[in-house]
Amino acid sequence: MYIRKMFTQQKFILLVAILSLVMVLQACSTGNSETGNANESEEETPKDGGTLKIVTLSDATSLDPHFITNIPSANVLYQKVYETLVTFDEDMNIVPKLAKEVEQIDDVTWQFTLNSGIKFHDGTPFNAEAVKTTFDRLLDPETGSPQRDKVSMIKEVKVVDDTTVHLILSEPYAPILSILSSQEASIISPKVINEDEDSLAKHPVGTGPFSFESWESGNAITLNKNEDYWGTPAKVDKVVFEVIPEDATRLAMIETGEAHISDNVPVSELDRIKNSDNLNLTRTEGLAVEYVGFNTQKAPFDNVELRKAVSHAIEREAIINGIYNNVGTLANVTMSPNVFGYTDKVQPYEYDINKAKDLVKKSGVNPDTEITLITSDRKERISMAEVIQSQLKGIGLKVNIQVLEYGAYIEMVDSGKHDMFIGGWGNATGDGDYNQYNLFHSDSFGSPGNHFYYSNPEVDKIIETARKEPNEEKRKELYEQAQTIEKEDAVAIPIRNYENLAVYGNNVKDFWLSPVNYLMISDATVK
Incomplete structure (x- = not known):
């Protein structure tokens, strides 16, 4: 259903x-x-x-x-x-x-x-x-x-x-x-x-309506109903968030009734869910965008020509169709169409393998340079990393994939030790400032969200101006300016606008x- x-x-x-x-x-x-x-x-x-x-x-x-x-x-x-x-x-x-x-x-x-x-x-x-x-x-x-x-x-x-x-x-x-x-x-x-x-x-x-009971690290977090809650009380007595890394196991637990909800739905299993009498799917258009990002302050991606080369070499449509089973839509910027400040006037670099090869030469980067692409251990992101590895091999770049447990992945991008990464930004407010300030302002390096370690004084100034501009149309124009410069600087490759899924x-x-x-x-x- x-x-x-x-x-x-x-x-x-x-x-x-x-x-x-x-x-x-x-x-x-x-x-x-x-x-x-x-x-x-x-x-x-x-x-x-x-x-x-x-x-x-x-x-x-x-x-x-x-x-x-x-x-x-x-x-x-x-x-x-x-x-x-x-x-x-x-x-x-x-x-x-x-x-x-x-x-x-x-x-x-x-x-x-x-x-x-x-x-x-x-x-x-x-x-x-x-x-x-x-x-x-x-x-x-x-x-x-x-x-x-x-x-x-x-x-x-x-x-x-x-x-x-x-x-x-x-x-x-x-x-x-x-x-x-x-x-x-x-x-x-x-x-x-x-x-x-x-x-x-x-x-x-x-x-809140639930109080904290326990956290068994790596296993489960348990909450209890707050019997003295000031508002409408919760209906269930207890909530358990159980960590189950295996996709098939999570689905099986829902199907047998051992568990009730999973918000990590493998897109490869949509047909199975659809055809099951015991599995149901809810879908919500999201505010997040998935992208491939570069550490712009660390060689070799401190070189804008190489970043552009990689941007031209990745066939984004193939990732949406082949890996995500058309869940979500093709992104053009790192801001969802459902977020205030989105623009469709800024378009990503088109897939052009010959232009990519020329830009690799123009960059002066040795083709034998090894590049590490890091990703969290989500199945779809691992598959995406493998596709990117293959596509970049076509322009003479050797990419090593490093798959990390989610916590370790966060530590890596927060520390700035990575070359290139598969990431996503889940906007929590519906406003473009949450994307722009956290992802691209130079004050947001590391854990606040700027895992690109991108710094551009002009972009900083635009973002700061937009924050205090009361006129909505002027704010939109400012965000379009910022996104235009970010595209020119090839900071990230937008891949997918999220569609949130939960199976129950x-x-x-x-x-x-x-x-x-x-x-x-x-x-x-x-x-």
Whole structure:
């Protein structure tokens, strides 16, 4: 059974729209397009209680939202253990969450009126001081958070009273509410921050519908229902994120009912899923883009002519068709069409093997130079690496493939020791600033996202200007300028706009998969 939930990019939500929207997210039913509900015809209806088991390819790398830099880690916590002042609904509209009202006082001052009576999982009251403590920690350079630059425009967090807090910016920042809706802005227990902040890497403490129970590294993360949750309580008693590296094993566990959901779906198994009576598929247009990236500050890819040569040598259509089974669409830039700031006027280098060979000669790089291409251990990415290896052999380049477990892969690209890599950027806000600043600004080297180690003062200036430009059309023009220069500098080869997939059994209903690729499970029930 297939569902295709079409995501349409929403414009930046104005203040008046935020204040008029209801706070409770409307969860859609995960059913096929013909019946509307995947389980409504089942004799046994799922009920509240029980354990929801989610099987996933990779373990988390950290449970501290100020140090999480990848979707698999954030997925365990976002709107489950941790919550934010405002959040996204299913269509990426910004709606209230911990804050019940938002008001823009002036160009740089935002007032948040908080819900009262909320407690963190350790019993600490949620209030304006808790918000200040969280953001002060994130903004403190000594914390060393790779997420700091995402909120660096916040100059001061001012407590007005117990339920009122002001965020005062150093300058206007157009997408401020979108970044406050993302996992980086999760509100953390001030007691833990003040008494044992290092413990947050392995023991998160938030306000969400689930509280943390345990993390067996490499095996499973377990969450419990928060019986004292301030909002609508979760339906299941427990959630287990179990790490199962083998694709076939994850599918078999769903098919037999041993597990309920997997958000790592091998595209080679789509026919099997479609033809199974016990497997169902949900599909959501995503915000992420997959690409091949170069370390622009390390030989041999500090040479722009060689980067262009490789860009001309990779047949991207063959990768989409042959490896991804046409899941997702061919990307033209490193920004999804569903993200504000996307442009179709910038096109990638066309496949031209002769031009690629000429550029290799022009680069002056010795053809015998060995190049290492690193990738995580996802099956499709390994296959992509093998195709790229073969294609680059055709222009005289020798490529060695290095396959790394996901955590090791992240460490490698964060450290800047790689030559070339297969990567992806999962936009968490729906706004182009999240792509441009994190991927291409020179302040974002390493873990914040700039694994290209790309530095161009002109691009930096454009990105900084776009951040504070209130006019949407002018912001779009600025992002188009930046993407044009990035293309000319051959920083990355865009491959695929993501389509998020999750496979689930007949024994679960009422979850949804967000465009960011988060599983939203507060209303999920199992039988």
